[in-house]
Amino acid sequence: MDIIISNSNGKPIYDQIATQIKQMIMSGDLRAGDALPSMRLLAKELRISVITTKRAYEELARDGFITNVVGKGSFVANVGSEILREENLREIEQKLELAVDRAKAAGLSREEFLEILGAFWEE
Numbered sequence: 001m002d003i004i005i006s007n008s009n010g011k012p013i014y015d016q017i018a019t020q021i022k023q024m025i026m027s028g029d030l031r032a033g034d035a036l037p038s039m040r041l042l043a044k045e046l047r048i049s050v051i052t053t054k055r056a057y058e059e060l061a062r063d064g065f066i067t068n069v070v071g072k073g074s075f076v077a078n079v080g081s082e083i084l085r086e087e088n089l090r091e092i093e094q095k096l097e098l099a100v101d102r103a104k105a106a107g108l109s110r111e112e113f114l115e116i117l118g119a120f121w122e123e
Contacts (some may be wrong), residue, residue, distance in 0.1 A: 065079060
């Protein structure tokens with residue numbers, strides 16, 4: 001599993017892991033029923049604490065992205081379309097908020113921003 005940890009981005013490591021696994025699920029790289037590496041194996045591969053991977057897996061389970069089966073491991077859950085839609089909306093809102101902040105800082109009007117957004121939509 002290709003997970004990249006950055007010590008300079010300001011996000012906690014467990015959050016970086018959970019976010020990247022969510023993205024793999026949402027993109028279809030990981031499918032329902034796929035096994036995830038054990039917490040210990042992932043911790044060893046990433047050279048981090050097992051406690052950190054445990055927290056990432058707990059967050060993923062809480063959000064409905066994985067299921068933990070005692071004695072067998074962690075597996076990608078059958079994520080419903082509503083969960084995927086909500087996760088995509090949340091991500092879109094975060095990116096749009098950043099874009100709006102930058103547009104305002106650059107002195108763009110609302111109309112100019114919407115024109116740019118419309119151009120991307122039409123592509």
